[in-house]
Amino acid sequence: MKFHWFHLMPWPYLPDDMRERYDSVYVTLPAKEIYDPVRGHDVYNEYLDELEYADQMGFDGICVNEHHQNGYGTMPSPNIMAATLARRTRTAKLVVMGNSVALYNPPIRVAEEMAMLDVISGGRLIAGFPVGTPMDTVYCYGQNPATLREKYYEGVDLILKAWRSDEMFSFNGKYTQLRYVNPWPRPIQQPHPPVWIPGGGSVETGEWCARNDFLYAYLSFFGYQMARKTMDMYWEAVDRVGVDHNPYRAGFVQFVGVADSDAEAEKLYSEAGLYFHNRCFYISPRYFQAPGYLSIETMLKGMKSQMKAAAEMQAPDLTWKQIIERGYIIAGSPDTVADQLTELADTLNVGHLMVMLHYGNMPKETVLHNTELFATKVMPKLRDKFSDWEDRWWPTDTLSELATPAPLTVGV
């Protein structure tokens, strides 16, 4: 089993009364009122410290992702974060989860930037291609929900063709036309870095991943208990395509808080957990959907559960007890956490576990504590899980000798 340290980079100074004053943490939360760039300087640098610490503590991957115009994740460009991490980390793979392909014009930009990251990091990049949430894609970036998915699929096709092709080619797409496709640089990993697809549980995405041999990562953020139905649907899709149940073709995100005891866990993590659910996840349902964003088929299968999830996100009075009981966050002693993660791995059949060890407004020292306990007390208990399976969704061309950045000198 592999473990990845995932940062959302939320804004940690969302006001206590934001639910009374504002409509949504996403899309319309006024940047001028809430975002303070001077504080942001420390916030970004602390968050990067935390990701770098995860590299030192032996996590297999460190994850960054893309969100726009919100206080939930202040990372419109995950590539910028990955670029700084490429110079300051040595072993962890850089899991960019990822670039919302339809937002880049032309999408060949993604092939270029990801190749840059792969080359700078010495072949450590994992290339994630999400469609992107409705908030990000259609509300903040004005993409047309009726054609977003088609544009996304075409963009992914273009990027992969650019990486795989030995020759320059012309691309006459519906959404992108390029006379000369010949991107520089090329990635170290040949023909291209592993492709991971973050998804929210749509029917077609899982099947598309299985057919193309992409890793499917279910980013529910509501914990493994709620994820069972969606992951069952994914493995059914895998069966329809006729490929194996290799757990490494699946990823899952789980919020975790490790402490010396279960009681200590509540003391350490409840404020941050409640901050995440009550503030970071305060997303207005008006931006949580858009006509055409989901296919009719997915809507028929999943709309009720999605509406339920959306309603739960809006619940202003969620308690720590509910968060724990529903499994949104696994918190407790190393044994408690390891037991539940074993159950997660067994029930969902997931080989790539992305853990959120920072959430909400968790202070840096708590994040480092959580990370250390997870790495030293939890990871070893689960390491050997799924060791019979080959992980074919993992970088294999990473350079054995990485260039060493020059040390900081002047003016420090």
Place this chain on the structure above:
Amino acid sequence: MATATFTDEIVSLPNGRSQVVFRGGAGDPVVYLHGGGGLVLEDPLLGALERTNEVIAPVAPGFIDLADLEEIQDVHELAMHYDDLFEALGLEGVPVVGHSFGGMTGAELAAHYPRRISRLVLIAPVGLWNDSYPVADLFAALPTELPGLLFADTSHPAAQAMIAGGEGEPDIEALMPLMRGLTTLAKFMWPIPDRGLSRRLWRIRVPTLLLWGGDDALVPARYAEDWGAAIAETSTVIVEGAGHIPTVESPEQTLAAITGFLSGVAVS
């Protein structure tokens, strides 16, 4: 008011596509292009029109099957699709009445293929954008906000029916036609319902009636000024106290203005 008696048929187009059309009444043809809610045969306007005319009401592509939109990429191809339909039905120089999204469609058809249309009635059309009074974001509206966006008086029975329909567990199957309709609208209106129509409106030379509910919360009635300034020969009727669907909310004044305009009687 009696409900219109319509029958539906499938019209084959030469490019292999087909188009569902409802027909009712007898006499000189009038084409009706429905708005975002789909073709509602109970709309008093259809009953009024079919008393004097043959009413031809196509169901906009996408509203029955989203696959019908695959070959219709933009408003230009949408106008072309209607030109094909008019050709198949032998319609040349006929009056067209369009509501909201149907108004935009009618205006695009008139601007692209001026000879198809003899008179144009635009009821609260979308298609123009003015920063001073933006069109409301229908797509981001919560279901509970829709009655207030569409009706001036939410105690009107049609608004009340909409409110009642939105209560309780959503019936996903029943919502599908609405979702198809909204997806169609999104294709041609997202994120701002302006596809350059203002640059083409000068091509509309036929008499045009601009009809608006004075309290339209979705597409403010002030847009009548923008349309009026861009089209050569317009009359404007603002129905005070009505919202975005004046044919339902204030049928008497609305229908009189439309039928009067279509029969060539001057309106004011």
